[in-house]
Amino acid sequence: MDKPFVKLTFLLIIGILLAFCFDISIEFISLLLGIIVFIFITNVMKNRDNNIIIIFVFIFLGLFITSINKNSSLESLIDQRVDFIGRVSKVVYSDENKGKYMVDIVEADNHRVKEKIMLNIVDGGILELGDCVEFNGVLKFPKENTNPKLFNYRLNLLTHKIYTTMSIKGYSITGIQRENKPIRYRVTQKFTDDINGLFNKYLNPQNSGLISSIILGNSNFLDEEELTLYRDLGLAHILAVSGLHIGIISGCLIFVFSRLGIKRKYNYVITLSIIWFYAILIGYSPSTLRACLMFSILFLSDLVHEPYDSLNTIFISMFILLIFNPFWIFSVSFQLSYIATISIILIKPKITQCLYPYKGKLINSLSSVVAVNIGLLPINAYYFNTLPLLGIIANLISIPILSIALIVGMFMVTFNYLFPFIISILGIVLNLLLNINSMIINFLGDFPFIKLNIFSPDIITILIYYFLLSIILGLIKFNRMEMKIKKFIFCYLLITVLITTIRFNIDDSIEVDFIDVGQGDSILIHTKTSNYLIDTGGSFNEDFDIGKNITMPYLLKNGFNRLDGIIITHFDADHCKGLDAVVENIRVKSIFASYIPEDNRYKLNIIADNNKIVLDKNTILDIIWPKDSMDIDHLSANDKSLVMILSYFNHEILFTGDIEKEVENLLLDSLYPVDILKVAHHGSKTSSTEDFINKIRPKYSIISVGRNNFYNHPNLEVVERLSDSDSIIYRTDEMGQIKIILDRDGIDIIPYVRDRSMDELFNLSIYLLFLLISFVSIKSLNVGKECLRLELY
Known part of the structure; x- marks a missing residue:
């Protein structure tokens, strides 16, 4: 079988996907797997063809390994206060006031268990790697994303086989034992401390x-501004230990040992032992393990004089890692590492051909960097929403410098244990190299445009991108296809373009998205010709910027890099604190408000009840409060809120900001029944009076409110009042983002959490697609070990 592990890994991933999508009992899977294996053995004994059976064996293998790892053994303890004993296996971050730790639980509620949790500690209780800790607290399931395309914390933790989280105060820790730590923790901690102490000195x-x-593969040592600069320049990969690091280290070790006269067989064994030990010390991330596995296979093939196939080797390593942890398929680093490497193998030779007759190390490096950028373009767009405009230049200049710096740094670490007197000389050289790199990075960072904000593409866009790329690269060969297939593809594309064009021209619908920003408001109105944002959300918690982490990413990921206007209903933090993050990253034409706050830094357009905002020819936003003739300075911030009615054909939506009952009473005479009400002040009892609700009689009511908020919003009486008026209630704390689609014929309301599509599987869909393209093109590829040696990621 040609490149067998490409096919087998593809089948394994299908099984992982099926197990993740559907709840299938492990007993049922085991039974079917046993039957399939029995049929396989029978066919072998009777010399029958087993191709179909092999397909099912590896699909069910994926189902099996995913199912046995899918559920938490601590699930029965969720929402209960229980005593736990565990050992700290990783310090995510830690300072004087708080910390986040991965803890291997060994005992829960006086029962022996074996499972990781994510432990958050505030107000004391600083832990160290390897500490045995006793504590009590309440287990919770981690949060999923409640807005489309945003960060899914639960899925992220699942890639580490973490199913539950816990947040406690320092006083909930009843005991910490630091003696008799397992040797691996002591060695890892000493290695980290020695590196920090060495370089700090x-x-x-x-x-x-x-x-x-760079050496530890941990970006926590950089401040946020510097880390952002490296990401914007497309250099973030240098901060994750992968093929570049392992290749440099391996190359240096082999060179040194060969000069010392060590035979090649022992040279390889010693080198592999060192790089695997290094992988263990820094935490064996997926990218590190991939590189170590591939170099192990490369060295082994060289020793036994067997032909080496880069593509097959990549999938061997992927197969092994997914058997070990099937949820790594959802890991961003896993996806980036593998797709980058596959891109070098598949795309780099084509680029090198295009650059012929030019050749040399510079051309090889340029070809590799361009290949990786092409292969990762839609993946980077989906996760990071930026295209580094200077990425190729930054990589060509910075990577050689940082590669030499890595070698010098590793020699410093080595000589620190063997020949300390050489360290000061190496320190001078390393400082010089890094200063040069810093000058270059800062110079490039001063350019006015170093990145381009782009949207997160959907699966159709990804499919089209890779399909066209495969044609351009010759991976999909039309001349080998039957005429019927060519006609089908042509007709399908033609019909798709025609339908899309016609639909765009006749579709006059508008979309109103109530973004889940927790305890706050942010509402996006999207018409055919304009985009307006009502409020930006905000936060009273300085550790989590709603604008930076939710509102702005939501807009960018969904393709809104330009806003015709932002309307701030009033300047309470939960309605406006995200304004800075939005304005700094997205082009905003105008900002509207009902008054100017004391700390204003923006040019505001003041509007009142005599103003209208025309969104398009069918959609108008009427301002009905505050009154233009009224002095509102004496009013509370809530009662200064802009109140607006959106009119679209025969549909109306009433936006109320945070107005309270006094303003509601003043507006009664000018109100009429509406289709949708944005419930005032997050459902507070100070708003939504009975007279007000009876006057507008909304068919649907939207409450934007945070989960478990300490205001106890929404008020139960308000909820009952709305229900009694036969209004259907939608809440962001229960349903996440709420999408409203208005067209001439009706109203469609889509809660994200309840009607969640296959968003969780988007990452896997991208990866499967890339594998499929590789799978299709296998017979036309002939690549050797030189591709691996030139690997940059």
């Missing part, structure tokens, strides 16, 4: 943080 703080991040 001989390098300036900025250079120390950078080289520590």
